[in-house]
Amino acid sequence: MHREKEIEILQVHCQGEIGRVITGGVGDIPGKSIAEKMDYINEVDDSLRRFVTFEPRAHVAMTTNLLLPPTREDADAAFIVLQPDRAYPMSGSNCICVVTALLESGKIRMQEPQTTVRLDTAAGIVEVTAECRNGRCLSVTINNVPAFVEKLDAEIETAEWGKVKADIAFGGVYYAQMDVDQIGLKILPEHARALAEAGIELVDLFNRQNKFSHPLNPSLNSLAYVMFRDYEDDGSLRTCTTLKPGRVDRSPCGTGSSAALAIAKSRGEMKVGDSRISRSIIGGEFTAKLSVKQKLAGVRLYCRK
Secondary structure, three states: OOOOOOOOEOOOOEEEEEEEEEOOOOOOOOOOOOOHHHHHHOOOOOOHHHHHHOOOOOOOOOOEEEEOOOOOOOOOOOEEEEEOOOOOOOOHHHHHHHHHHHHOOOOOOOOOOOOEEEEEEEOEEEEEEEEEEEEEEEEEEOOOOOOOOEEEEEEEEEEEOOOEEEEEOOOOEEEEEHHHHHHHHOOOOOHHHHHHHHHHHHHHHEEEEEEEEOOOOOOOOOEEEEEEEOOOOOEEEEEEEEEEOOOOOOOHHHHHHHHHHHHHHOOOOOOOOOOOEEEEOOOOEEEEOOOHHHHHHHOOOOOOO
C-alpha cells in the first residue's frame, strides 16, 4: 500500500465516550488564537475534520481531538474538538482524553502522584490535574472555563411537543438543558435513538428562535447541544446530551455538567462548595463541584475520570 501521509491518532475513551487524539502528522492551522484556528476549520477549510471524523476512518459515535501548539505562553498544549458536523471549542470528556494521551504518550512529562497541565482552548484556558501512578493516568480533575446562565425557562414552539422550555447556559459551549419528561421519554439506553432524534430537532429550533452571544468570544454564538435531564433519588442528575448528526453522549458530559452547576446556582439550589454527581445514560459518573464565583457569574467544574 502506498502511503503519502500518516496521521498519528491515539485511541482513548472517557466513561465509554470515544475521544481519539491526533498526536502527530498534522501541520499548524492558520490563526493567532485557538478560537481563530477553530473558526478557520469551520469557515474556511474543513477537509481535515472531515478526513478524521467520516467513515471509513471513523464513525459518528466518536470525537477526534486535534492537538496543537499553544498560542498562549501560560499553556502547555492546545486542542480543538472535531466532530462530524463541525469543530467545537471545549469538551470535558475529551479534555480528559487529551490529558491522558499527552501524559501516557510522554508528550508532556508525567509527574507522580500529580501532574498539572494547562490547556489552551477556543473557550479559554483549562487547568487540569491528573492523578498518576506507575506511568498511568488514573483520574483527571478539570478547572473549567467560567460557566454562566444566559436564560432560564427559555420557551420555544414545536410541532411535535407543543411549547417546551429549557435553561440556556454556557459551560464551554452553549447548552439547552431541559427536563426529559417534556418529550415523553426517559433517559434509558432503550430510548437513546428517540432522544437523539428529538435533541437534533430541538437544537435547530432553539437556534432559530433564540440568539446567543458569549460576552468575551463572539465566535461562540450558537447553541451546540440539547441536554436532557432527570433527577434521581440520591440527588444526582441523570443526563443525556444529544449530538449531530444523531447520537447521544455516552459520558455524563463535562461541559454540560458545568453548565448545569451554573443553572443550579442561579436557581438557588446549590452554593459554592456544593458538589453533585452527573450520571450518563449508560451509568457513567462525573462529580461536579461548584467552586469559584467569577466575573461572568461562572463556576469551575471538577470531574473525575
